[in-house]
Amino acid sequence: MRNRNTIDPAAFDHLIGSEGETQFGASRFKVNGGTSPVTVEIPTPIVYRMFRLGQAYDSRQIRSFAPGVKVVIGSIDVAAFTRDLRHLLVLVNDEALHHHVNVLLAAVEASPGISGKSVAVSVGSFDEKRA
Numbered sequence: 001m002r003n004r005n006t007i008d009p010a011a012f013d014h015l016i017g018s019e020g021e022t023q024f025g026a027s028r029f030k031v032n033g034g035t036s037p038v039t040v041e042i043p044t045p046i047v048y049r050m051f052r053l054g055q056a057y058d059s060r061q062i063r064s065f066a067p068g069v070k071v072v073i074g075s076i077d078v079a080a081f082t083r084d085l086r087h088l089l090v091l092v093n094d095e096a097l098h099h100h101v102n103v104l105l106a107a108v109e110a111s112p113g114i115s116g117k118s119v120a121v122s123v124g125s126f127d128e129k130r131a
Contacts, residue, residue: 027065027124031107033075033117038107042100044124049097050088051123057091059084067126073119081119082108 026041047065054062061081064071073081085101085108092098108114 028120028122029104029107030120031110031117032120034110034112038110040100040104040107042104044126046097046100047123048126049092049094050101053088053092054084057087059087062088065121065123067123069121069123071121073121075116075118078108078114078117078119082114 027044027047029040029042031038031040048067050062051065053059054065061073061077062084082105085105088101089098108117108119
């Protein structure tokens, strides 16, 4: 996998938002560049499935969702990200995964489309103890 540029934590916090920490067991996807920023929270076990499927099927964007990662999918890579998400919908028959992927796709593809959008991703730890 190609090396990714590191991002200043303060700059990332600005991109992901100041809503505070995600709910326990959730990962946050914040879509920037639309009419207004949209935050989608997905349970970390679902993101873990996405991560492992991304590794198995060599989905370039999704395989970077490792535990605890904070990454920004830039406007150039958003089209590939949506293709990877749609590919997951075809490959896997998992209702929970489909629900969350469809919510994320709707946020990314909302008006005015994917052009000029970026997605800030903050993946929770997969080793969190459950309450």
